[in-house]
Structures are given as C-alpha cells and as structure tokens.
Amino acid sequence: MSFTSLVTGGAGFIGAHVTNHLIEAGHRVIVLDDLSGGFMENVNPKALFIKGSITDQTLVATIFQENKIDYIYHLAAYAAEGLSHFIRKFNYENNLIGSINLINEAVNHKVKCFVFTSSIAVYGAGQVPMNESMIPTPEDPYGIAKLAVEMDLKAAHEMFGLNYVVFRPHNVYGAYQNIGDRYRNVIGIFMNQLLQGKDLTVFGDGQQTRAFSFIDDVAPHIANSVNIPEAMNQVFNIGGDIDYTVNDLAQTVIDVMGIERPINYQPARNEVLHAYADHSKAIKVFNLDASKFVQLKDGVTKMAAWVDEVGSRSSSYFGNIEIEENLPPIWKQQVN
Numbered sequence: 001m002s003f004t005s006l007v008t009g010g011a012g013f014i015g016a017h018v019t020n021h022l023i024e025a026g027h028r029v030i031v032l033d034d035l036s037g038g039f040m041e042n043v044n045p046k047a048l049f050i051k052g053s054i055t056d057q058t059l060v061a062t063i064f065q066e067n068k069i070d071y072i073y074h075l076a077a078y079a080a081e082g083l084s085h086f087i088r089k090f091n092y093e094n095n096l097i098g099s100i101n102l103i104n105e106a107v108n109h110k111v112k113c114f115v116f117t118s119s120i121a122v123y124g125a126g127q128v129p130m131n132e133s134m135i136p137t138p139e140d141p142y143g144i145a146k147l148a149v150e151m152d153l154k155a156a157h158e159m160f161g162l163n164y165v166v167f168r169p170h171n172v173y174g175a176y177q178n179i180g181d182r183y184r185n186v187i188g189i190f191m192n193q194l195l196q197g198k199d200l201t202v203f204g205d206g207q208q209t210r211a212f213s214f215i216d217d218v219a220p221h222i223a224n225s226v227n228i229p230e231a232m233n234q235v236f237n238i239g240g241d242i243d244y245t246v247n248d249l250a251q252t253v254i255d256v257m258g259i260e261r262p263i264n265y266q267p268a269r270n271e272v273l274h275a276y277a278d279h280s281k282a283i284k285v286f287n288l289d290a291s292k293f294v295q296l297k298d299g300v301t302k303m304a305a306w307v308d309e310v311g312s313r314s315s316s317y318f319g320n321i322e323i324e325e326n327l328p329p330i331w332k333q334q335v336n
Contacts, residue, residue, distance in 0.1 A: 002026060002027070002028060003026075003027050003028070003070040003071060003112075004027065004028045004029075004030065004067060004068055004069055004070050004071075005022050005027045005028070005029050005030070005069070005070060005071040005072070005073055006029075006030045006032060006063065006067075006069050006071070006072050006073070007019050007022070007029055007030070007031050007032070007047075007073045007075065008032045008033070008054050008072070008073070008074050008075055008076035008102065009032075009033055009038065009074075009075035009076030009077065010029070010031030010032065010033050010038075010042075010043060010047065010049075010075070011031060011033035011035055011038030011039055011040060011042050011043050011049070012033065012037055012038035012042070012075065012076070012176075012178070013038070013042075013172070013174070013176045013177045013178065013185075013215070014075050014117060014169070014172060014215065014218065014219055014222070015031070015033070015038070015073070015075035015076070016038070016042035016043065016044070016176045017174070017176065017215050017218075017219035018073050018075065018219050018222050018223045019031060019043070019044050019047055020044050020219075021219055021220050021222075021223035021224070022073070022223050023044050023046050023047065025223065025224070027071075028048075029044070029046070029047040029048070030047065030048045030050060030063065030067060030069075031043055031044075031047045031048065031049045031050065032050050032052060032054065032059075032060075032063065032076070033049070033050075033051065033052075033076065034051065034052055034053040034076075035051060036053075036078075037078070037178050037181065038178070039176075039178070042176045050063065053076075053094075053098065054074075054076050054094075054098035054099065054101055054102060055093055055094060055097060055098040055101070057101050060101045060102060060105055061105060063105075064105040064108070064109045068109075069105075069106075069109060069111055070111065070112050071111065071112055071113050071114075071115065071226050072102060072106055072111055072113075072114045072115065073115045073117075073222065073223070074099060074102055074114065074115065074116050074117065075117045076094075076098065077094065077095050077117070077146075078090065078091065078094045078095060079119070079142065079184055080142070080181070080183035080184045080318070081119070081121050081140055081142040081143065081184065081271070082140070082183065082184075082269050082270075082271055082328075083183045083184075083318060083331070084140050084141040084142035084145075085140055085141060085270065085323070085326075086321050086322060086323045086324070086326075086327050087318065087320065087321065087322050087323075088141050088322060088323070089322055090320060090322065091141045091142060091145055092141065092145055095142065095145035095146065095149070096145040096148050096149060099116070099145075099149040099152070100149075100152065102114070103149075103152060103153065103156055103162070106156075106162055107156055107160045107162050111162065112163065112226065113163040113164065113165060113225075113226045113232065114153060114156075114162060114163070114164040114165075115164070115165045115167070115222060115225055115226060116149060116150070116153060116164060116165070116166050116167070117167050117169065117222065118146045118147075118149065118150055118166050118167060118168045118235075119142070119143065119146045119168055119169070119170065120168045120169075120170040120237065120275055120277050121138055121140065121142055121143030121146060121272075122136040122138050122143050122146050122147040122150065122168065123136055123137070123138070123143075123275075124136065124137035124138050124139045124143065124272065125137075125139055125272045125273070128274050128275065128276055129276055129277055129278040130168075130237060130275070130276070130277040130278060131237065131277070131278040131280075131281070132168075132235045132236065132237060132281055139270075139272065140270075140271075150166050150235065153166065154233075157233055163232050163233060164232075164233055165225045165226070165231050165232065165233075165234060165236070166234070166235040166236065167218075167221075167222055167225075167235075167236050167237075167238050168235065168236065168237045168238070168277070169213055169218050169237075169238050169239050170210070170211060170213060170237075170239045170240075170275065170276075170277060171186070171187075171210045171211065171212045171213055171239070171240070171275075172212075172213045172214075172215055172218050172239065173185065173187040173188065173212060173213070173214065173215065173299065173300075173303055174214055174215030174216070174299065174302065174303050174306075175215070175302070175303060175306035176215075176306075177303070178313065179191055179192040179307060179312070179313050180192060180312075180313025180314055180316070182316075182317070182331075183318065183331075186210075186246065186249065187212065187249065187253060187300065187303065188307075189201065190249070190250060190253040191253060191257065191303070191304060191307050192307075192312050192313060193261070194253065194254070194257050194259040194261055195257075195259075195307070195311065195312035196312050197261070198261065199261050199262050199263065199264040200250050200253075200254075200261055200262070200263045200264065201263075201264050201266060201330060202246055202247070202250060202263050202264070202265050202266065203265075203266050203267070203268055203269045203271070203328065204265070204266075204267075204268030204269070205247075205265065205268070206245060206246045206247035206250065206263065206265065207245050207246070207247065207273075208245065208246055208271070208272075208273045208274065209243040209244060209245050209246075209273070209274045209275070209276065210243060210244065210246070210249075210275055210276065211239060211240045211241060211242060211243045211244070211275075211276035211277065212239075212240050212244065212249065212296055212299070213238070213239030213240040214240065214293070214294035214298075214299035214302070216294060217238075217239065217240065217293050217294055218238055218239055221238060221282070221286050221288070222238075224286075225286075228285060228286065230285050231285055231286070234281075234285070236281055236282040236285070236286075237277035237278060237279050237281065237282060238279060238282045239277065239279065240293055240294075240296070241276075241279060241290055241293060242295070242296065243274070243276040244296060247263070249296070250263055252296055252297055252300055253300055253304075255297075256297065256300045256301050256304050257304050266328065266329065266330050267328065267329065269328055270326070317331070318331075
C-alpha cells in the first residue's frame with residue numbers, strides 16, 4: 001500500500017533527510033517549502049515540490065483538497081532560538097499560526113498521523129538531563145511557540161482523534177544544513193567562518209554545554225515513527241547523548257577542517273547555559289542502540305566533507321527586527 005506524506009520544510013536540513021527516508025520507504029512525498037532557509041538542491045527529485053509557506057492558509061487548504069494526505073511531517077520553522085526574542089510576531093506567525101493551519105487541515109481531512117518536530121527549547125533552564133516527564137518552562141518565544149503546538153496537538157487528539165508523534169531534537173548537524181545562517185546551527189556557522197578566513201564567533205565564555213546530534217541518528221526515526229504503534233501520541237527526545245562545551249566544539253571543528261583561527265568572544269546572550277537530554281524513552285520505543293550513535297568528531301568529519309564540496313555560503317542579516325533593545329552587538333549591523 002502506498003502512502004502520501006506531506007513534508008513541510010522539505011528543502012531544509014532535517015526535512016530533506018526525512019523526505020529521502022520516506023521515499024526510500026515507498027511513500028509518495030509532497031514537499032512544501034518557501035525556500036527561506038532551504039535550497040532546491042536539497043529536494044529529492046522524486047518528491048513533488050510546492051513552493052509556498054505554511055502561513056498561506058489558502059495554499060495549505062488547496063494541497064489537502066487536491067491530494068489525499070496520509071501523514072504530515074511538519075518540519076517547517078524559523079528555528080533561530082536566540083533571535084526569537086527580537087522577532088516575536090514573525091516567530092509566532094511562522095512557528096505557531098502556520099502549524100495551526102496544518103493541524104486544522106489534518107483534522108478536517110482525517111490524516112492518519114501528524115509528526116511534529118519540536119525542540120528541547122520547550123524545557124527551559126535548570127532541567128538537565130531533560131526528560132519528557134518534566135514540566136516544560138520555555139524561556140524564549142521560539143520554545144513557547146513549539147510548546148504551544150505540542151499542546152494543541154494533544155488537544156486535537158483528545159477532541160478529534162488526530163494521532164501525533166512529537167520529537168524534541170537538539171543541535172542537529174550534517175549535510176544539507178544552511179551554513180550561511182548566522183543565527184543558528186553553530187557547527188555550520190563555525191565551518192562557514194573558517195572557509196571565509198574569519199575568526200570563530202562564540203557568545204559568552206564558551207563554557208555553555210550542548211549535546212550535538214548527527215542527522216543520521218535523528219531523521220530515520222522521525223520518518224519511521226508512523227509505523228510504530230507505541231510511538232502514537234507520545235513525545236520523544238532524540239539526538240546525541242554526550243554534552244560538550246562550545247569551546248570543545250570549536251576546537252573539534254578547527255582540528256577536522258585543518259584551518260586554525262582564533263575565537264572571537266562576544267557578550268553572552270540570554271540563553272540556556274546547559275542543555276542536554278535523556279533519550280531512554282526513544283531508545284526503548286524505537287529500539288535504538290546508543291553505543292552506535294555517531295560521535296562528534298566522526299559526525300563533524302562527515303559534515304566537513306560535504307561542506308568542502310558545496311563551499312561557503314554568504315551570511316545575510318534578518319531584515320525585519322521588531323525589537324532592537326538588548327539585541328546582541330554582532331547582530332546590530334542590520335538595523336543601522
């Protein structure tokens with residue numbers, strides 16, 4: 001039996017990988033992406049590509065009217081967590097209201113399952129290792145929007161029977177990532193800076209810790225989740241288990257790429273200092289072998305080989321800052 005899956009953000013990083021896995025599994029895939037952060041070369045040629053935004057309610061409705069969608073994989077988002085403080089309206093329109101457009105259509109058209117990529121940003125600070133039983137206390141508009149979508153999916157399940165699976169990945173990296181995005185994806189930022197002969201930018205003292213997740217430890221399980229009954233209507237952390245300081249990460253990228261540059265320390269941002277998650281729930285339900293997770297140096301090496309092929313990308317500034325107060329100095333060039 002052939003299924004049709006709608007992948008939002010399928011020209012972006014994680015979405016492109018999920019699309020590939022779905023096509024390998026025999027799904028007919030429709031990719032909806034506005035190309036604001038993704039690239040056409042990321043889109044699997046076997047997918048039907050539609051250029052547009054999840055905020056375009058008419059377009060979203062038309063896609064469901066013209067296609068029998070079995071599954072939704074919702075990965076479209078503007079995921080610049082730190083910047084979300086300063087683009088609150090944009091954040092909520094894209095990351096919350098756009099998601100609700102999809103949920104409405106999923107209910108009205110009896111979609112079998114809605115797979116949503118959330119974030120560990122929903123947890124907030126002081127909760128490490130983060131596990132799914134904790135009460136979320138997000139500290140930025142990005143995390144608030146993600147949590148609101150999670151809550152709406154739960155409400156839609158209870159009211160209408162819409163099945164869902166929520167994933168909370170963290171610091172995912174690998175091929176197809178937009179290394180030209182100056183606001184997110186620190187590994188890509190570091191690689192792009194090295195290729196351009198620039199110093200590496202670190203906010204604060206670099207002692208903040210993150211567990212970095214190679215794409216191959218994340219995307220296949222997102223794609224396959226609809227086939228696992230125990231995953232229905234559940235929330236899962238997914239990603240790497242070992243936490244590293246940003247300073248350690250910077251040195252790893254320098255070592256792998258063989259390009260020596262100093263670190264340019266910038267004033268600290270308002271961000272969670274330590275963020276890493278417990279994955280025991282996902283390991284059990286998806287039958288994962290944590291000993292086979294890709295280690296940081298190995299993953300960075302694989303990503304660097306891809307970056308070496310595609311080269312550096314230009315870094316543009318976000319053009320519609322809504323609040324300038326407390327905007328990090330390195331981001332202020334755009335508003336002068």
